[in-house]
Amino acid sequence: MTPADRESWLERTSETVVAPELAVFDPHHHLWDYPGSRYLIEEFLADVGGGHRLTGTVYVECQQFYESEGPEPFRPVGETRCIDGLAGMRELDAGPVEVAAGIVGFADLARGQASQAVLEAHAEASPRFRGVRHATAWHENEKVHNAHTRPPPGLMADNCFRQGVACLASMGLSFDAWLYHPQLPELADLARTFPDLTIVLNHMAGPLGIGPYDGRRDAVFDAWLTGMADVAACENVFVKLGGRAMTSAGFGWHRMDAPPDSDRLAGAMKPYVQTCVDLFGPARCMFESNFPVDRASCSYTVLWNAFKKLSSEYSPSEQRELLHDTATRVYRVEPEVGARQGGAQ
Numbered sequence: 171m172t173p174a175d176r177e178s179w180l181e182r183t184s185e186t187v188v189a190p191e192l193a194v195f196d197p198h199h200h201l202w203d204y205p206g207s208r209y210l211i212e213e214f215l216a217d218v219g220g221g222h223r224l225t226g227t228v229y230v231e232c233q234q235f236y237e238s239e240g241p242e243p244f245r246p247v248g249e250t251r252c253i254d255g256l257a258g259m260r261e262l263d264a265g266p267v268e269v270a271a272g273i274v275g276f277a278d279l280a281r282g283q284a285s286q287a288v289l290e291a292h293a294e295a296s297p298r299f300r301g302v303r304h305a306t307a308w309h310e311n312e313k314v315h316n317a318h319t320r321p322p323p324g325l326m327a328d329n330c331f332r333q334g335v336a337c338l339a340s341m342g343l344s345f346d347a348w349l350y351h352p353q354l355p356e357l358a359d360l361a362r363t364f365p366d367l368t369i370v371l372n373h374m375a376g377p378l379g380i381g382p383y384d385g386r387r388d389a390v391f392d393a394w395l396t397g398m399a400d401v402a403a404c405e406n407v408f409v410k411l412g413g414r415a416m417t418s419a420g421f422g423w424h425r426m427d428a429p430p431d432s433d434r435l436a437g438a439m440k441p442y443v444q445t446c447v448d449l450f451g452p453a454r455c456m457f458e459s460n461f462p463v464d465r466a467s468c469s470y471t472v473l474w475n476a477f478k479k480l481s482s483e484y485s486p487s488e489q490r491e492l493l494h495d496t497a498t499r500v501y502r503v504e505p506e507v508g509a510r511q512g513g514a515q
Contacts, residue, residue: 423468440480
């Protein structure tokens with residue numbers, strides 16, 4: 171589908187904003203400029219302009235804007251430096267939205283203690299730098315795409331990788347974990363090994379619905395639930411509620427004549443979101459857009475309408491945690507005064 175066709179398709183499902191007075195903070199999105207796929211701050215601001223009261227965001231690495239020269243391990247610092255510059259240039263015309271208030275970059279933690287110098291370079295490149303995502307999502311089946319970092323199996327148990335993780339912990343930085351649901355026991359073991367490290371689990375551990383898991387949603391859910399309960403026992407782990415609109419979730423929304431509306435999205439996501447909130451508590455859960463990846467299935471306005479409908483089942487203070495406060499606290503981002511005063515009513 172061409173970019174123009176994608177826009178036309180997304181417009182087939184249009185909604186007014188639910189509860190526009192509620193402050194929201196988006197702790198997970200990307201910016202990129204691939205051939206035939208441009209999604210930079212201008213495109214992101216166009217998506218978020220539907221009326222949700224977005225106060226800020228966290229940018230998460232996606233192997234973009236690396237340095238073209240210099241030692242290979244330090245080239246990812248270019249991504250942090252570039253995003254910091256883009257965000258700084260747009261502060262005046264982005265309105266109340268602080269895009270990339272926090273930045274999660276990449277460092278090859280498998281380099282062990284040598285990653286310390288790379289982490290320090292990231293921190294020097296931007297005061298917005300908050301931590302690292304070294305994606306470990308791996309599956310043996312060829313129909314399941316492994317992470318962009320091309321991780322080997324069992325990476326989270328590797329001794330050198332754990333030495334790199336120890337560097338993160340010693341600097342007070344966070345670790346964003348992207349993995350698939352069969353790898354949850356590996357994450358639980360990592361979290362128990364580093365109890366002082368803040369770990370943010372991306373996309374609810376990506377319960378798979380493709381490849382060998384196609385048509386096995388109930389069995390996947392049961393296995394996912396067991397793994398999530400083990401991880402939730404580690405109080406240093408927080409979870410991002412989202413990612414269900416990715417094509418790997420197996421709902422097939424991207425193949426429909428029109429995108430799903432927020433009721434349909436909320437209905438499909440509810441078992442996962444409700445389980446996470448039950449296991450981790452609202453103070454350890456945060457809704458995320460994962461745009462533009464989840465844009466394959468729906469618009470930004472519709473997605474956050476679904477999140478607000480899901481959060482409406484909780485108390486006002488819990489709703490504030492889910493939509494805004496958990497994210498700003500975990501990523502150490504000072505919310506605007508209006509967000510602190512105006513949250514959920």
